[in-house]
Amino acid sequence: MWYYLVMGDMKTSKLNGEAEKDAGRIAARMAFVGILGNVFLAVFKLCAGIAGHSAAMLSDSIHTLSDVFATFIAFLGVSLSRKEADREHPYGHERLECVASLVLSFILFTTGAGIGWKCVLSIWNRTYLDSEIPGILPLAAAVVSIVVKEAMFWYTMYYAKKLKSGVFMADAWHHRSDALSSIGALIGIFGARHGFPVADQIAGLIICALILYVAIGIFKDAVEKMLDTSCDEQFETELKELIIGFSKEEGQDTGIDYLRTRKFGEKIYVELEISLNGDMSLRASHDTAERLHDRIESCFPDIKHVMIHVNPA
Secondary structure (H helix, E strand, O other): OEEOOOOOOHHHHHHHHHHHHHHHHHHHHHHHHHHHHHHHHHHHHHHHHHHOOOHHHHHHHHHHHHHHHHHHHHHHHHHHHOOOOOOOOOOOOOHHHHHHHHHHHHHHHHHHHHHHHHHHHHHHHOHHHHOOOOOHHHHHHHHHHHHHHHHHHHHHHHHHHHHOOHHHHHHHHHHHHHHHHHHHHHHHHHHHHOOOOHHHHHHHHHHHHHHHHHHHHHHHHHHHHHOOOOOOHHHHHHHHHHHHHHHHHHOOOOEEEEEEEEEEOOEEEEEEEEEEOOOOOHHHHHHHHHHHHHHHHHHOOOEEEEEEEEEEO
């Protein structure tokens, strides 16, 4: 007999709803801080690049402007993924966050590839030799950008981990990619002011490699979560240990006949077969399975749904 033990009682649903509202407020605040900070930095670096005759700073300002779009994509992905299940989507919308992560990985990859290609062309054509020596203002703008973008990285990453949001983690890395880009601009501006204009291009190639590495990692993580990949061995071991501990508390010899896990966006689904005393009544075995269901969901908040099948031992 199959027991479809769904998401707890009304009290639990109410608590989940309050948690979702808190998560929505945190996501909105992160998006606001990200967009506001990026707009400020983009305008500041654009003015510094024009006034200080720095092509590197002008390019960096465009990179920062792309972060506004990336943060909006992250917020949109999180908001849509937290919509309640409906008739067309009975399992919910969590995978929309993975879609947003894929979009961000492409943005990061394109940004990194663009920086690398520009540096390669500049070195190949030796156009960096014709660049005008930048002033002190772009140098100051690069330092401000590094500090602000690194702070935005840690701020976004902290709340992304709290929400367990892959797309906001990707957005945090986008902030860091901009900080790395600003480091490249700083090196280039400093080098140009001291007779080594090629330093900008070399630093840009290193930054390109770092950005591409992060983009590929985000892409692989998003694809893994969209393909119903099973959880790692450590997670399943901890789940089995919980079931064994529950069995001892109940004073029963509960066997684990079958266990399967799968990732669904940022959430996890579990299919479980347990064996109980075959002489137990239907009601008693159902109550035991339901208590186990509630215990699993309370101990593993990332688990969205547990389906338990009871076999007679």
